[in-house]
Amino acid sequence: MQAFKSNIIEANEVTILLHGGVGRIHKEAISPETEQQYQEAIIHALTEGQKIISCSGKSIDAVEAVIRILEDCPLFNAGKGAVYANNEMIELDAAIMDGKTLNAGAVAGVRTVKNPISAARKIIDNSPHVMLVGSGADEFAKGNGIEIVDQSYFKVKDRWQQIIKLKEETENNTDLFSKQPPTKLGTVGCVAIDEAGGLAAGTSTGGMLNKKFGRVGDTPIIGAGTYANKICAVSCTGHGEYFIRHAVAHDICAMIEYKSIRVSVAVKEMIEEKLTNAGGVGGLIAMDANGNIAVNYNTEGMFYGYIKKDGTITVNICNMIIE
Numbered sequence: 001m002q003a004f005k006s007n008i009i010e011a012n013e014v015t016i017l018l019h020g021g022v023g024r025i026h027k028e029a030i031s032p033e034t035e036q037q038y039q040e041a042i043i044h045a046l047t048e049g050q051k052i053i054s055c056s057g058k059s060i061d062a063v064e065a066v067i068r069i070l071e072d073c074p075l076f077n078a079g080k081g082a083v084y085a086n087n088e089m090i091e092l093d094a095a096i097m098d099g100k101t102l103n104a105g106a107v108a109g110v111r112t113v114k115n116p117i118s119a120a121r122k123i124i125d126n127s128p129h130v131m132l133v134g135s136g137a138d139e140f141a142k143g144n145g146i147e148i149v150d151q152s153y154f155k156v157k158d159r160w161q162q163i164i165k166l167k168e169e170t171e172n173n174t175d176l177f178s179k180q181p182p183t184k185l186g187t188v189g190c191v192a193i194d195e196a197g198g199l200a201a202g203t204s205t206g207g208m209l210n211k212k213f214g215r216v217g218d219t220p221i222i223g224a225g226t227y228a229n230k231i232c233a234v235s236c237t238g239h240g241e242y243f244i245r246h247a248v249a250h251d252i253c254a255m256i257e258y259k260s261i262r263v264s265v266a267v268k269e270m271i272e273e274k275l276t277n278a279g280g281v282g283g284l285i286a287m288d289a290n291g292n293i294a295v296n297y298n299t300e301g302m303f304y305g306y307i308k309k310d311g312t313i314t315v316n317i318c319n320m321i322i323e
Contacts, residue, residue: 020303021186077186082206099199099228189235238282
């Protein structure tokens with residue numbers, strides 16, 4: 001694995017923080033038009049989420065709204081822009097968690113749900129369970145009024161060409177991930193705090209390109225890729241197996257609580273020491289109960305953006321920070 005320098009970003013008085021994935025993200029590889037589209041999508045999502053918070057809405061409602069917008073954007077590996085599995089199907093994962101109540105919902109391997117984050121949220125409201133998978137999750141979503149679409153809805157030309165080319169190149173390869181293109185792992189996620197001090201976190205993804213055998217990553221696993229309590233809210237992105245093994249999202253919250261350290265210190269220790277030393281690649285966003293945030297990743301780039309209480313927006317695209 002190529003070693004990348006960790007990147008730590010801190011800010012305070014933030015209400016909503018989102019990410020759009022990590023990987024080898026170079027400015028020269030993205031056209032000015034596409035860069036503008038990324039910027040507009042992130043700003044739109046932050047603005048809509050802030051409307052909910054400013055009207056005394058709950059943080060979990062803002063998280064769901066933000067992620068729905070990113071799921072509907074074909075630029076990200078979630079919802080409309082998801083990558084294909086080896087079976088040439090779109091299989092989506094998502095999770096959402098309310099830090100105040102510890103209520104959580106998650107779906108994995110859904111194929112017909114337009115917005116998996118809303119299906120995950122509906123599990124909190126209408127189910128005694130936390131996670132539903134596969135056809136059962138699709139059935140639950142349909143029965144609870146979540147918008148259902150045909151697989152053709154997800155067929156983005158670039159994504160389709162990506163899986164066909166990769167399968168041709170790896171036709172006789174039995175190693176599941178050895179020839180995965182290490183470009184962009186575009187999982188989307190969001191953390192938020194409301195006027196009552198309640199935290200929430202959510203994450204949504206199409207998973208790994210060319211994944212096999214119903215592989216599920218960290219995104220829908222509470223405590224691995226998504227977690228929120230009264231102390232902190234975390235959403236992760238990257239090579240999910242490592243985030244699962246190290247229970248990354250929960251461990252961030254535990255370090256803050258038990259070691260009485262700042263959120264930025266906990267995030268730095270996780271990415272620069274635990275994850276990197278284990279060989280894991282990825283990043284995360286985190287927010288504490290005072291609206292202090294930290295963003296860190298050990299890849300060449302990460303898409304993220306945040307909005308403060310005063311409405312100031314900061315967006316990072318291709319490591320070009322726009323305020």
